[in-house]
Amino acid sequence: MAQPLLAVDGIEVRRGMNVVLKGFNLTLHSGEVLALTGENGAGKSTLLEACARLLPLEQGQILHSDVVVADHEGRRRPTPLVIGLALQKNGMMGSEYVIEHLETAMSMSGHSIDPLPFLAAFSMEHRAKDLIAHLSQGQARKIAVLAALLPAFASKQPALILLDEPAAGMDDASVSVLCEWIAQLRTLGHAVMVCTHDQRLSTCATTHVDVSTTKVTTVTPNEPTSKLETKPQPVKAISPTAFGWTMQWRTLAWLNHNAVASLLTLGVLLSFGDLLDDLDEMQRYGFLLAPAFAAGLCGEAMVQASREERTNAWWRAVANANPHSGILPLALGCLLTLLSTLSFTLVVEPSIVMVGGFVTFITWHTIRLLQEATNRLARPRAVFVGLLTPILILPYALLLDLLSR
Amino acid sequence: MTYLAVAYFGMxxxxxxxxxxxxxxxxxxxxxxxxxxxxMSGRFENE
Amino acid sequence: MKQKVGEGLLFIGFTGIASTLLLALLWAPSVSIDAFESPAAQRIFYWHVPAAWAAFIAFGALFIGSAGWLFKRSEVMWRLHTAGAEAGLATGLMTVWSGCVWGAAEWGTPWDWTDVRLNTFGLLTLLAIYLVLGRASQPDGVETRDTFAAFGLYGFVLVPITYVATRIWSIRHPGPVVGTGDDGSINGDMGLVLLVGAISFTVFIIGHIMNSMRVTLLEQRLEQLQANMDKVI
Known part of the structure; x- marks a missing residue:
């Protein structure tokens, strides 16, 4: 038999204080569809998320195409497979466009196909250019499921598709279409794991696994009624940074989250009057660089934004990184420092402008790492990450000291 | 010294x-x- | 039994701290006006230094507890982490606050953003506040424990930096006065009061840690009982 696309090797996973999975083993080969069943709380979603490398393992390891991608020692490697993922939350932000999200998902496979026929099959082609925020829950769910399936349809290598309750909120016609697509993906050599309570989806499976009892039943699945013809075109994968940039500019989150604080800082400093000539060198640099520093201390708006519908989890699973703004803080810091030097001195000092850019960049991304460290918490917004931001004040003060020498 | 004593006692x-x-x-x-x-033990006794 | 020992140590430590206060105010020798801007404020030294020492013990407990939870998944180590964070919060605030009072009198400013020791110690205190408040806002579980233990582990790197800061970077905060050989040794009577303070704070902080660990254990037992009750009802 061919090597398994997915191998779960003796994993133990906890949620809260409960051990949900213990010593669990599973393999999934190319051309198989595995339906995970079991009562609520049995561990279906936990198993699926562990396979997507979203949960830490207490014991065991997860392999994708014979490569250990996650183990109990905290090692996490990028997956060699094309992954299609639809969690119970949709994994997309309201500010994305429908067609944009589908193209982003497909780009992870390195190829792209025309998504319109798929949208038409879901009766959603008229919504292709809409924002996801404008869709109903059922419509958004269809897009999320499509975003999980399209990478596989576009891919030229076997893909691993993980679906958690994909039929939730879907009408019967859409569920039939979904079953047909899963059957087609199976014949194309992809592997699908689906958590479901829905009997209709169970008919697409080749194997049923009851997570509570670990009972495995092999069944004969429905065959697809038609053969799909697609023409994949090579495309470059859209990076988390590119996505972060797009979202920042579309929503102007950087303005609200960072620039306002910076401009307020500048305003307050300007209100002290014409003090600059009375200050020593270190204090002068402090005034000029304070707006850039303030912008960076506010951190990365994308961290909070991507918690919407667990978008960050989707990105971590398919692209191995959370969305962020890349070098936007460098540009913003330079701009703010330019504004500050012009406001105080009426003279452009390029070296100070560059230093300001780096101050914002380093500060911004340091705070981002602190923010991302709380992503696993049940209530990440309830912790005061701001209490840790003074970690950057000493380096800032030492920088000012260095500049003044 | 008074201020110091006050600070100390405050602490x-x-x-x-x-x-x-x-x-x-x-x-x-x-x-x-x-x-x-x-x-809990009362509940179990009653059952 | 453990409860009694913990409470006993707390009480003994507290008594010792109060004694240190009296000794510092009434018995410890005065310092020369040539050496200090504010000789009276120098007496805060007998509080500030032992509090900092106790804070190092607390942060050490935080580190050991964090590492023990992350690498061994030990329940006792998790309780040590929570106790270390709470003790670090108390002693850190004491150190920072007493330092600010002394600094305002001696340096004319309560704080110096360029001084490495001040800032790293302040950060440790903020870390302790973050951990205590953060834990209170989250349900208990591996996600919460892993996240905060990781912060506790990495934050500990600040402790050796704080300790050696005045040996390497002596900026505003004075250098070490004990354990440096011939230079920097202190007067006998001052050393005695400092020793009383150090022992008192050490006993106090050990009692505090023992009590906090017991409180965490009781909270866990309570949650377990409540979960069992939920299943029965």
Whole structure:
């Protein structure tokens, strides 16, 4: 038999204080569809998320195409497979466009196909250019499921598709279409794991696994009624940074989250009057660089934004990184420092402008790492990450000291 | 010296209050646990 | 039994701290006006230094507890982490606050953003506040424990930096006065009061840690009982 696309090797996973999975083993080969069943709380979603490398393992390891991608020692490697993922939350932000999200998902496979026929099959082609925020829950769910399936349809290598309750909120016609697509993906050599309570989806499976009892039943699945013809075109994968940039500019989150604080800082400093000539060198640099520093201390708006519908989890699973703004803080810091030097001195000092850019960049991304460290918490917004931001004040003060020498 | 004495006593009072809350938390939790254990054993006896 | 020992140590430590206060105010020798801007404020030294020492013990407990939870998944180590964070919060605030009072009198400013020791110690205190408040806002579980233990582990790197800061970077905060050989040794009577303070704070902080660990254990037992009750009802 061919090597398994997915191998779960003796994993133990906890949620809260409960051990949900213990010593669990599973393999999934190319051309198989595995339906995970079991009562609520049995561990279906936990198993699926562990396979997507979203949960830490207490014991065991997860392999994708014979490569250990996650183990109990905290090692996490990028997956060699094309992954299609639809969690119970949709994994997309309201500010994305429908067609944009589908193209982003497909780009992870390195190829792209025309998504319109798929949208038409879901009766959603008229919504292709809409924002996801404008869709109903059922419509958004269809897009999320499509975003999980399209990478596989576009891919030229076997893909691993993980679906958690994909039929939730879907009408019967859409569920039939979904079953047909899963059957087609199976014949194309992809592997699908689906958590479901829905009997209709169970008919697409080749194997049923009851997570509570670990009972495995092999069944004969429905065959697809038609053969799909697609023409994949090579495309470059859209990076988390590119996505972060797009979202920042579309929503102007950087303005609200960072620039306002910076401009307020500048305003307050300007209100002290014409003090600059009375200050020593270190204090002068402090005034000029304070707006850039303030912008960076506010951190990365994308961290909070991507918690919407667990978008960050989707990105971590398919692209191995959370969305962020890349070098936007460098540009913003330079701009703010330019504004500050012009406001105080009426003279452009390029070296100070560059230093300001780096101050914002380093500060911004340091705070981002602190923010991302709380992503696993049940209530990440309830912790005061701001209490840790003074970690950057000493380096800032030492920088000012260095500049003044 | 007066200010120093005031600062010192203030600190001592703060530590005393802190110590009191730590000890009280421990005692209150003990009481809740005992009450819960009694309630549970009472329930099992009735069943 | 453990409860009694913990409370006993707390009480003994507290008594010792109060004694240190009296000794510092009434018995410890005065310092020369040539050496200090504010000789009277120098007496805060007998509080500030032992509090900092106790804070190092607390942060050490935080580190050991964090590492023990992350690498061994030990329940006792998790309780040590929570106790270390709470003790670090108390002693850190004491150190920072007493330092600010002394600094305002001696340096004319309560704080110096360029001084490495001040800032790293302040950060440790903020870390302790973050951990205590953060834990209170989250349900208990591996996600919460892993996240905060990781912060506790990495934050500990600040402790050796704080300790050696005045040996390497002596900026505003004075250098070490004990354990440096011939230079920087202190007067006998001052050393005695400092020793009383150090022992008192050490006993106090050990009692505090023992009590806090017991409180965490009781909270866990309570949650377990409540979960059992939920299943029965």
């Amino acid at each position: 001592l009072v703060a530590i005393a209050l802190w110590t009191y809350t730590v000890v009280q938390r421990s005692r209150r939790l003990n009481q809740r646990l005992e009450a819960l254990e009694v309630a």
